[in-house]
Amino acid sequence: MAIVYEKSKGLTDAELHYCPGCNHGIIHKLVAESLVELGLLDDAIGVCPVGCSVFAYNYFSCDMLEAAHGRAPAVATGIKRTHPNQAVFTYQGDGDLASIGAAEIVHAAMRGEKFTTIFVNNAIYGMTGGQMAPTTLIGQRATTCQSGRTVEQAGMPIRMAEMLSTLDGCVYAERVCVTDIANINKAKKAIKKAFEKQMNREGFTFIEVLSTCPTNWGMTPLKATQWLKENMAAYYPLGVIKDSSAEVK
Amino acid sequence: MKKEIIISGFGGQGGLAIGKNLAEAGMDEGLNVTWAPSYGPEMRGGTANCSVVLSDKPVGSPVFARCTELIALNEPSLEKFEAGVLPGGTVFVNSDVVTDKVSRPDLKAYYIPCAQIAEEVGNPKVGNMVMLGAYVAATKVLKPETIEKMIETMFAGPKAKFIPLNIEAFRRGMACVQ
Amino acid sequence: MAKELWKGNEAIAEAAIRAGCDCFFGYPITPQSEVPEYMSVHLPEHGGVFVQSESEVAAINMVYGAAGAGMRAMTSSSSPGISLKQEGITYLAGAEVPAVIVNCMRGGPGLGTIQPAQGDYYQATRGGGNGDYRTVVLAPSNVQETVDFVQEAFDIADQYRNPVVILADGLIGQMMEPIEWKPIAKRDLPPKDWAACGRKGRDHHNVINSLFIDPEECNQLNNHLAEKYAEIAKNEVRWEEVECEDAELVITAYGTPARIALTALETLRADGIKAGLFRPITLWPFPEKALHELAAKEHVRAFLDVEMSSTGQMIDDVRLGVEGQKPISFLGQAGGVMPTVEEIIEAAKNALKEVK
Numbered sequence: 001m002a003i004v005y006e007k008s009k010g011l012t013d014a015e016l017h018y019c020p021g022c023n024h025g026i027i028h029k030l031v032a033e034s035l036v037e038l039g040l041l042d043d044a045i046g047v048c049p050v051g052c053s054v055f056a057y058n059y060f061s062c063d064m065l066e067a068a069h070g071r072a073p074a075v076a077t078g079i080k081r082t083h084p085n086q087a088v089f090t091y092q093g094d095g096d097l098a099s100i101g102a103a104e105i106v107h108a109a110m111r112g113e114k115f116t117t118i119f120v121n122n123a124i125y126g127m128t129g130g131q132m133a134p135t136t137l138i139g140q141r142a143t144t145c146q147s148g149r150t151v152e153q154a155g156m157p158i159r160m161a162e163m164l165s166t167l168d169g170c171v172y173a174e175r176v177c178v179t180d181i182a183n184i185n186k187a188k189k190a191i192k193k194a195f196e197k198q199m200n201r202e203g204f205t206f207i208e209v210l211s212t213c214p215t216n217w218g219m220t221p222l223k224a225t226q227w228l229k230e231n232m233a234a235y236y237p238l239g240v241i242k243d244s245s246a247e248v249k
Numbered sequence: 250m251k252k253e254i255i256i257s258g259f260g261g262q263g264g265l266a267i268g269k270n271l272a273e274a275g276m277d278e279g280l281n282v283t284w285a286p287s288y289g290p291e292m293r294g295g296t297a298n299c300s301v302v303l304s305d306k307p308v309g310s311p312v313f314a315r316c317t318e319l320i321a322l323n324e325p326s327l328e329k330f331e332a333g334v335l336p337g338g339t340v341f342v343n344s345d346v347v348t349d350k351v352s353r354p355d356l357k358a359y360y361i362p363c364a365q366i367a368e369e370v371g372n373p374k375v376g377n378m379v380m381l382g383a384y385v386a387a388t389k390v391l392k393p394e395t396i397e398k399m400i401e402t403m404f405a406g407p408k409a410k411f412i413p414l415n416i417e418a419f420r421r422g423m424a425c426v427q
Numbered sequence: 428m429a430k431e432l433w434k435g436n437e438a439i440a441e442a443a444i445r446a447g448c449d450c451f452f453g454y455p456i457t458p459q460s461e462v463p464e465y466m467s468v469h470l471p472e473h474g475g476v477f478v479q480s481e482s483e484v485a486a487i488n489m490v491y492g493a494a495g496a497g498m499r500a501m502t503s504s505s506s507p508g509i510s511l512k513q514e515g516i517t518y519l520a521g522a523e524v525p526a527v528i529v530n531c532m533r534g535g536p537g538l539g540t541i542q543p544a545q546g547d548y549y550q551a552t553r554g555g556g557n558g559d560y561r562t563v564v565l566a567p568s569n570v571q572e573t574v575d576f577v578q579e580a581f582d583i584a585d586q587y588r589n590p591v592v593i594l595a596d597g598l599i600g601q602m603m604e605p606i607e608w609k610p611i612a613k614r615d616l617p618p619k620d621w622a623a624c625g626r627k628g629r630d631h632h633n634v635i636n637s638l639f640i641d642p643e644e645c646n647q648l649n650n651h652l653a654e655k656y657a658e659i660a661k662n663e664v665r666w667e668e669v670e671c672e673d674a675e676l677v678i679t680a681y682g683t684p685a686r687i688a689l690t691a692l693e694t695l696r697a698d699g700i701k702a703g704l705f706r707p708i709t710l711w712p713f714p715e716k717a718l719h720e721l722a723a724k725e726h727v728r729a730f731l732d733v734e735m736s737s738t739g740q741m742i743d744d745v746r747l748g749v750e751g752q753k754p755i756s757f758l759g760q761a762g763g764v765m766p767t768v769e770e771i772i773e774a775a776k777n778a779l780k781e782v783k
Contacts, residue, residue: 012632043625045496057634063623065495066636068518071488074480078492078500079623081476082450086625104488107481269603273432276605284432284603288458288541309690311602311683314767 008032010041014058021221023211024052024120026178027187028059031091031118034192035062040087040199045079047072049101051093052126060091070101073108076115087195088115094135095125098160102134105164112169112203116194119160122211123232130216134158137235142216157235161208165242171203173241177210177233179225190240202244210236250280250305252390253313255330257298258322258343263377267320268299270381274395275303283311296325303390318388320380321347322363331356341383343376359383359426366421375418382422393423430605435570435595436461438606439503439529442577444469445608448527449498450476452489454508457541458597459531462503483508487515487528494519494526495635497622499581503529505597506547507538509555516590517556521637521648523621525584527577528562529593531600532735534763542763543597543683548740551594552711559649561656563591563663564710566681570604572708575611582614587659588621594710596735598683598765659712666714667706670696673726674703676779679718679745680733681707684766688733691771701726702775710741718748730755731778733771737761754782 007013010032018024035041041062048056050069057064067075072090080088097105097119105117124142125131132142132149135157139148149157161173172194176187187209194205210232212224219227254271258264268284275282286299300316302308315335321327322343331351334340340351344360351358361383363376370379378400385391397416404411433441440462443451451470453463463479470477476493480486486502494500504512509530519526532547534540554560563583567573573595580591623633639645670692671677678688685706695702705721707714721727730753732742737759749755756778760766 042627045623045625047492054638057636061626061632063496063625063633064635065492065623066522066634066638067491068488068514071484071491071515074485074488075492075495077478077480077485078450078452078489078494078498079496081478081489082493082498082500083496083624103481104485107485111478269432272603276430276432282432282605285598286601288597288601307689308604308686309693310687310768311598311604312687312765314769 008036010036010061011059012061016059017055018052019215021212021214021224022052023122023178023209026184027118027120027209027211028056030178030184030188030191031089032060034188034195035087038192038195038199040195044087044089045083047075047079047088047090049090049092049096051096053091053093053120054127056091070096070099071104072096073101073104073113073117077108077111077113080113080115084114087198090115090117092117092119093126094119094121094123094133098134098158105160106167109164109167109170109204109206112171114198114201114203116198116205116207118191119206119208120211121160121208121236122213123157124213124216126213126216137231159236161206161241164206169204170206170242171244172197173206173208175208175210175236175238175241177228177238179229197245208236210238250303250390252303252318252388253316254301254303254318254320255298255316255333256301256320256322257296257326257330260297262322264297264320264322265299267377267381268301270377270396270399271301271303271384271391274391274399277395277399278391280305281308283308285311296323296329298326318384320384322380323347324349327351339387341380341387343380359387361422361425363422366425367418370414370418370421372414375415378415378418379422379425382419383425386423387426393419430607432603433570433574433606434461434601434603435573436531436600437465438570438574439577439593439600440465440469442574443501443527443581444473444475446578446581446611447499448475448501448581450493450500452478452480452486452493452500452502454480454483454486454504456505456508458533458600459503459505459529461600462529483511484514487512490526491515491519491522491524494524495522495622496624497619499585501527501529503531505531505533506535506544509547509550513550513556516562517554517558517560518637519590520554520560520562520652521558522635523588524590524635525588526590527580527584527593528590529577529595532594532596534761540763541597543735543765544761544763545596545682545684545735545740546761547594548710548734548736551592552713552744560652561659561711563587563589563659564594565591566594566708566710567599568682568685568706570599570602571606573599574606575609578611582616583663585616585619586614587655589655589659594682596683663709664712664714665708666717667708668721669704669706671703671705671721673701675701675726675728676731676775677703677705677721677727678731678733678771678775679705679707679741681710681741684733684735687766687768688771690768691775694768694772695775700776700779707741713744713748715744715748718745719750722749722752727753729753729778729782731758731775732756733758733766733774735759735761735765754778756781
């Protein structure tokens with residue numbers, strides 16, 4: 001019998017713990033496939049965050065480190081500086097990266113650390129039960145802004161890809177989503193490109209993946225996908241935010 | 250034998266360096282030595298001092314309230330530390346800068362015109378060596394040859410041209426107290 | 428071997444390089460900034476990596492990353508900076524990642540002062556961060572010991588897969604003293620087959636992790652750590668006794684106050700007072716048993732604990748060791764003020780008067 005589909009070797013056989021309709025599973029798969037296809041898996045070292053993807057070390061089949069909340073970019077700096085020829089990535093959520101770990105990600109990007117960050121932005125704290133994140137949209141409800149986020153109370157949501165793009169050390173930043181086949185393909189292309197640029201020692205590479213959280217958004221997976229397209233993608237525009245090699249050309 | 254020396258002056262006057270030279274030379278002669286600086290914002294502009302111990306026994310405390318000798322490179326240093334010199338101790342005063350005299354009759358005082366001698370020798374930077382010479386000649390705890398050998402090591406290689414100048418300054422300082 | 432005059436902080440950095448430190452991550456803070464300064468120049472000359480981090484928090488997490496990937500990693504700081512590092516240190520302990528952390532203590536609480544102090548004793552010996560853990564704490568009292576301990580610390584860390592803290596103070600970091608680069612006995616160390624450094628053909632993936640969400644598993648980890656700490660306590664405890672053989676009064680002190688006490692001993696002995704010094708060298712594990720045995724001796728009548736801390740911190744361990752057998756007096760100065768030789772002499776005489 002011919003094999004028409006196989007689980008990526010970049011993933012272990014562990015069963016994912018994610019909620020139904022959550023995008024983490026797809027994003028894990030894309031990262032794993034990219035590492036395999038680029039021949040990097042056997043050398044790769046990943047760093048996972050605190051947040052919903054806290055158990056990602058169980059799912060990626062490469063060597064993994066579990067970092068303290070927000071500190072993955074510092075952990076990855078320590079790894080990459082001492083293992084300059086190996087693929088290193090961080091996998092982080094919005095609370096982890098844009099809130100408690102804001103300093104670490106900004107300075108890793110500023111230094112042009114040659115690792116890749118996969119930033120999964122679902123506009124909410126998932127693991128702790130749906131609190132407001134720095135990326136929560138204005139009007140969006142969360143357990144710490146039950147009538148919806150207001151500008152007076154919490155300011156405007158932060159656009160990490162744009163912000164990091166202002167730093168010269170960040171050579172590539174793209175925002176993608178995985179709501180449908182076309183977008184999944186684009187996301188994979190972006191992730192692969194980021195790893196390629198990393199291995200070319202160009203600098204810091206950043207892929208922001210807009211993601212759903214049906215559980216904490218209080219929506220069905222389908223409704224959540226729709227909501228992401230209509231609301232999140234409107235505030236967080238998809239596409240290449242920065243590509244230094246394109247600028248050179 | 251145990252010498253507990255405080256060297257104090259404005260930052261940049263070379264007080265810390267005199268201390269290091271004493272510690273280095275003491276080490277070369279097989280003594281137990283420590284050098285402890287005052288550190289912090291006062292190092293930049295204010296008064297900086299260091300404490301040096303030269304001892305034939307292992308050094309306990311590297312810092313002390315009472316000293317056997319005080320080298321005062323500026324006026325505030327003399328004011329601050331004179332009271333802490335042990336009875337019968339010695340004060341070396343940089344007399345180009347400090348116009349006050351040592352007030353306690355139980356102390357021995359040497360007034361060394363470091364800057365003037367350094368100028369005569371040909372380089373205002375060697376004032377420390379003049380003071381070092383005065384200290385070595387007056388206390389006799391270190392051999393002059395040790396210091397001269399140390400100077401030769403300090404200015405090895407391309408800086409060798411500074412050796413005669415420093416040795417000259419050191420010897421002039423010694424002559425001040427002989 | 429020829430003696431060389433070294434400044435404490437620079438000697439710490441050089442000692443680490445000689446011990447095969449692969450990487451250093453740090454942030455400037457007085458009075459330890461000479462460590463990163465020296466490392467920035469000399470570590471790359473030996474093929475090592477130096478990064479000035481954006482914060483103490485980042486520095487310790489860089490250590491976690493590099494050490495978790497199998498490198499010999501180090502960071503250094505002074506008290507307020509060490510507070511910031513506690514998060515990373517508890518992760519190192521939980522994930523059993525070896526690392527060397529130097530604390531050149533200064534006065535606190537808060538921003539305090541930049542002058543020497545010993546107010547971080549509790550923090551260093553009781554873990555410091557969240558959770559049940561211990562770090563090995565070596566407390567040098569001169570520059571020679573500092574360089575010896577730094578070199579050994581890497582081996583101790585690797586042997587037990589545990590963070591090791593060098594608890595010095597601002598004076599030790601700033602002072603100069605002659606040292607010899609003595610060869611340090613190398614330990615027989617297990618291979619780092621646990622390191623997350625890339626599989627490179629290994630049949631399983633390595634994971635560096637301190638998360639054990641299942642209470643049973645977390646309990647197991649804690650039990651395992653407790654066993655490891657008991658093993659360390661059995662093997663690594665160190666102390667020094669000076670003139671304790673006939674001492675009526677025993678001074679307990681570590682680090683800089685211990686050497687100040689040595690000077691005080693000379694005068695006390697000259698005045699006919701039989702005084703001795705008990706100096707813990709490892710603060711964790713604390714030499715509790717040795718102190719207990721000393722306290723039991725008939726000639727010992729009283730203890731005087733001397734610290735650069737106004738409340739007294741090590742005194743709690745001294746009490747646990749002495750276990751009420753003899754009275755314990757206390758002399759402490761803090762905030763950058765050091766106890767003087769004269770104060771120690773007076774306190775020692777008073778301590779003996781009280782038991783007469």
